[in-house]
Amino acid sequence: MVDFILFITSTIGMSHIIVDGSIFEKFRFYIKKYSEKLKIPHLGTIVECYMCSGTWCGFLMGWIWLTNEPFKIFACGCAGGFVSNLAAMFINYIESLTIINLPQPVEETNQETSQEDA
Numbered sequence: 001m002v003d004f005i006l007f008i009t010s011t012i013g014m015s016h017i018i019v020d021g022s023i024f025e026k027f028r029f030y031i032k033k034y035s036e037k038l039k040i041p042h043l044g045t046i047v048e049c050y051m052c053s054g055t056w057c058g059f060l061m062g063w064i065w066l067t068n069e070p071f072k073i074f075a076c077g078c079a080g081g082f083v084s085n086l087a088a089m090f091i092n093y094i095e096s097l098t099i100i101n102l103p104q105p106v107e108e109t110n111q112e113t114s115q116e117d118a
Contacts, residue, residue, distance in 0.1 A: 007058075007065040008083055009077065014061065015084040016052040018047055054084025 018024050028047040034036035046052045058080015076078045 003065045007061050010065070011054060011057045011061045011080040012087045013083050014057040015050055015080070016088070018057070019050055019088075050088040051081040051085040053071045055081035057084065 018028075024047070031047045032044040035041055046056060055077045058074055059077040060079065062076020066076060067073065
């Protein structure tokens, strides 16, 4: 069970670091630039897409944490793409709730009421 939890959390974490992490910013730029030179545009999407990077991270983490059987590693890649995309959607949902509920600055509300009175 511990290996399964490590597989899930490491796949989500690794894919999020690759797609959004500032530590991989130069790496993302290099991969995008390299994929354009090779005329393989889909290579650049691996570092921009949670499902794409999650799939490859799932392959790797499944091999490291769970098994070395090819069909199970493939299943881990599929699961990794799903959980990585699901985690990204959940994080975006939480951020959207935070943005919607932010209080307005006091200055803006005072200016709006003074304009309405005029």
